[in-house]
Structure formats: structure tokens, C-alpha cells
Amino acid sequence: MDRYEIPARELKLARRDARADRTVVRLRSGVTFGGETLAICAGPCAVESAEQLDATARAVAQSGANVLRGGAFKPRTSPYAFQGLGERGLELLRASADRYGLAVVTEVLDPRDVPLVARYADMLQIGARNMQNFALLREVGASGAPVLLKRGLSATVEEWLMAAEYVLDAGNEHVVLCERGVRSFDAATRNLLDLSVVPLLADLTHLPVVVDPSHGTGVARLVEPMALAAVAAGADGILVEVHPEPGEAASDGPQSLRPQEFAALMGHLAGIAAAVGRRLPAASLAA
Ligand code: PEP
Ligand code: MN
Numbered sequence: 001m002d003r004y005e006i007p008a009r010e011l012k013l014a015r016r017d018a019r020a021d022r023t024v025v026r027l028r029s030g031v032t033f034g035g036e037t038l039a040i041c042a043g044p045c046a047v048e049s050a051e052q053l054d055a056t057a058r059a060v061a062q063s064g065a066n067v068l069r070g071g072a073f074k075p076r077t078s079p080y081a082f083q084g085l086g087e088r089g090l091e092l093l094r095a096s097a098d099r100y101g102l103a104v105v106t107e108v109l110d111p112r113d114v115p116l117v118a119r120y121a122d123m124l125q126i127g128a129r130n131m132q133n134f135a136l137l138r139e140v141g142a143s144g145a146p147v148l149l150k151r152g153l154s155a156t157v158e159e160w161l162m163a164a165e166y167v168l169d170a171g172n173e174h175v176v177l178c179e180r181g182v183r184s185f186d187a188a189t190r191n192l193l194d195l196s197v198v199p200l201l202a203d204l205t206h207l208p209v210v211v212d213p214s215h216g217t218g219v220a221r222l223v224e225p226m227a228l229a230a231v232a233a234g235a236d237g238i239l240v241e242v243h244p245e246p247g248e249a250a251s252d253g254p255q256s257l258r259p260q261e262f263a264a265l266m267g268h269l270a271g272i273a274a275a276v277g278r279r280l281p282a283a284s285l286a287a
Contacts, residue, residue, distance in 0.1 A: 006158050006204065011167040014161050014175075019206045025146050025174045027122040031066045031281070033176045034086035035206035038269075040277050041105055041148075041210070041235030042262060043069035045084060045252035047089035054096045055244045061100035066281035067101040067123070068093060071240060073109040074251060075129045086141040090120035094111040105148050105239075111139040118145045128180055128215070131163050141170020142206040150178045150212070150240075157197060161205060173238050177201060177209045178239060179230075180215035190218020190255065193226055198233040209234075213214045214241040214255045223257055231272050240265070 008015060012037045015174070024034040033039045042060040045068040047053050057068050071091025074082065090106065097104045105123040108114055110128065114219045117124055121174035123146040130136055131152035140147050146165055151160050164175050179198065181191025193216030201209045213223045243256035257265065270280055 002043045004157075004200070004204075006161060009159055011158075011165055012171075014164045014205050014207060016202075016204055016206055016227050021204045023173060023175075023208060025176050025208055027067070027103045027146055027167070029101075029122055029179065031103045031122070033210065033228060034236045037281055038231065038273055038280055039067055039176075039208075039264070040065040041067035041069045041237065041239040042242045044200050044243045044249065045241050046071045046074050046216075047085050047092050047275060049248050050081075050092050050095075052244060053092045054088075054099070056242055056259070057096035057100050057102060058184055059244070060242055060262060061102055062283060063263040064180075064280050065262075065270075067105050068097045068100075069105050069125075071107050071251075073107055073110055073117075073230060075107070075127050076251070077274045083134070087116065087269070090117065094120045108136070108140065111136045113140045114143050116146075122146065123176075124161075125178075126150060128155075130157055131160065134166055137163055137166035137220075138170050141167040141172040144172050144174070146174040146273070147172065148176050148178050148210070150180050151182065151194075151197075153191075154183050155267065157200065157204070161201075164205070164207060175204070176206050177207055178212055179209065179216065179235075180239075181214040189222065191216055193217055195226070195229055195233050196231065208236040210237040210239055212239040214239070214252070214257075218255045218256055220246065220257055220261070223255065224268065227265055228268060228272050231269060231278065232276060233275050234276065238269075248251050
């Protein structure tokens with residue numbers, strides 16, 4: 001097969017040869033995506049309470065995560081499911097992250113909420129369901145804040161890179177791509193995690209790439225092996241759901257790791273990272 005290519009007239013800014021160097025996305029807190037040190041984003045699917053979030057933040061910081069994740073605005077399939085704590089959730093994220101020396105990544109669902117979320121968060125997550133919400137992409141682009149752009153539920157690589165192009169075209173070059181699996185015919189896993197995109201994207205774009213094995217598989221047991229494989233494949237980081245009591249989680253319990261399972265994952269990741277010339281963040285002193 002010929003090499004896969006995207007026409008330069010469509011992908012102007014995100015294409016690999018648009019820049020000499022690869023993009024390194026830096027958060028205010030000094031965390032980098034795309035440098036030698038991996039970005040390790042961990043936390044609950046949703047911010048549920050001060051206690052739940054703080055216990056999780058403390059545990060993941062102790063294990064060496066450098067970014068706290070957690071949804072304050074949740075994109076739920078049912079309008080009757082828990083929708084998130086909203087601004088209160090953002091306040092809790094900021095407080096726990098500051099307590100343990102972490103940065104914050106959290107989802108923004110609505111273009112009108114971009115300034116609000118950007119006040120609390122270091123990085124704005126565009127969820128899979130919103131990957132082609134072009135108004136939202138332009139708004140996060142105009143904000144200038146670092147963006148974590150998840151792959152859409154059934155998005156091709158080209159559609160995903162074009163979504164990144166919207167953010168870059170709005171004047172914001174701080175974009176990180178996040179592979180989180182795509183829909184498939186097979187119900188054995190929640191999604192089909194596409195790890196081949198990691199080296200493929202390294203050829204197609206200068207943007208950093210992280211992998212979310214939690215949504216990518218939907219199964220806690222599969223998260224560690226896929227996180228290790230992602231880093232072995234060259235990912236610039238991982239995004240992992242962690243909950244102190246997965247059985248009680250308001251959302252995504254079956255794919256959430258317990259804190260001790262996340263600690264074990266981090267222990268095993270160190271050797272893989274070293275083998276591919278990367279390293280884990282230094283565990284936060286504040287934890
Ligand atoms: C999430 O990260 O909690 C989330 C909703 O992810 P996705 O958009 O990939 O489904
Ligand atoms: Mn989730």
C-alpha cells in the first residue's frame with residue numbers, strides 16, 4: 001500500500017512538515033506533552049464529591065501522575081444520568097490539584113462555558129462526542145488554552161486531524177490528540193483501542209499524542225496492559241480513570257482502577273518508558 005497522506009490544502013497547520021520540530025504542549029504548571037517526560041493524567045471519570053476527588057488526587061500524585069483528570073460537565077447518553085457538579089466540580093478540581101502539585105484537565109461541553117472552564121483548568125478536554133463540534137473547536141481555539149482533543153466515536157484519522165486543524169486555525173497551537181478507541185462490531189470491549197494510530201500520527205502530524213486505555217477498552221483489567229503498550233508504541237502520555245471505590249462510581253466504574261492498581265501500573269510503566277527513551281514525572285513532593 002502507498003503511504004497514507006492527507007492533502008496539504010486541507011491540513012495546513014497540523015501536518016508533520018508544517019514545522020521543523022515536534023510540538024511540545026506546556027501547561028502553566030510546567031507539565032509537558034511531547035517532551036522526554038511522559039504526561040500521566042489520572043483521576044475519576046466524574047468529580048462526585050470533595051472526599052472522592054481529594055482521595056483520588058492524593059493517591060495518583062503519590063504514584064507519580066502529574067495531571068488530575070475528572071469531569072465537572074459530563075456528556076451522558078441519558079439526560080437523566082448524573083451530569084456533573086458544574087462549577088462546584090471545577091472548584092474541587094482546582095483545590096485538590098493545587099494541594100498535591102498537579103495540573104488539571106477537564107471537559108468543556110458547551111462553547112459558552114469555555115471562559116469558565118479555562119479559569120479553573122490548565123487544559124480543556126474536547127470529548128469524543130464533540131470532536132466535530134466546530135463551534136466549540138473554534139471557541140477553545142480562540143481561548144488559547146491547551147486542548148486535549150479526543151478522537152470521535154467513529155472518526156477517521158483524517159477527520160480527527162481536521163478537527164485539530166480547526167483549533168490551530170483559530171490561532172491556538174497547544175493541541176494534544178487523545179486516542180480513546182472507536183466503535184466496532186464487537187461488544188467484548190467498550191471500544192476498539194487503535195494503538196496503531198500512535199506511530200501513524202507521528203508521521204502525519206507534529207502534535208503530541210496520548211492514549212486513554214480506560215474508555216478505549218471499558219474494562220479495568222485491560223487498562224494496564226494497554227497503557228504499557230501505548231507507551232511502548234511511542235505515546236506521549238496516558239489518561240487513566242481512577243476511583244477509590246469503582247463499584248460506587250457515578251460513571252465508568254467498570255473501567256476505573258483502584259488507587260493501588262494505578263500504583264502498580266506506574267511501577268510497571270517505568271521500565272517500558274526507559275526502554276523507549278522516556279521517563280515518568282517525578283512524584284509530586286506535595287503528595
Ligand atoms: C471522559 O474522559 O470522561 C469522557 C467522557 O471521554 P470520551 O469523550 O472519550 O468518551
Ligand atoms: Mn469516563
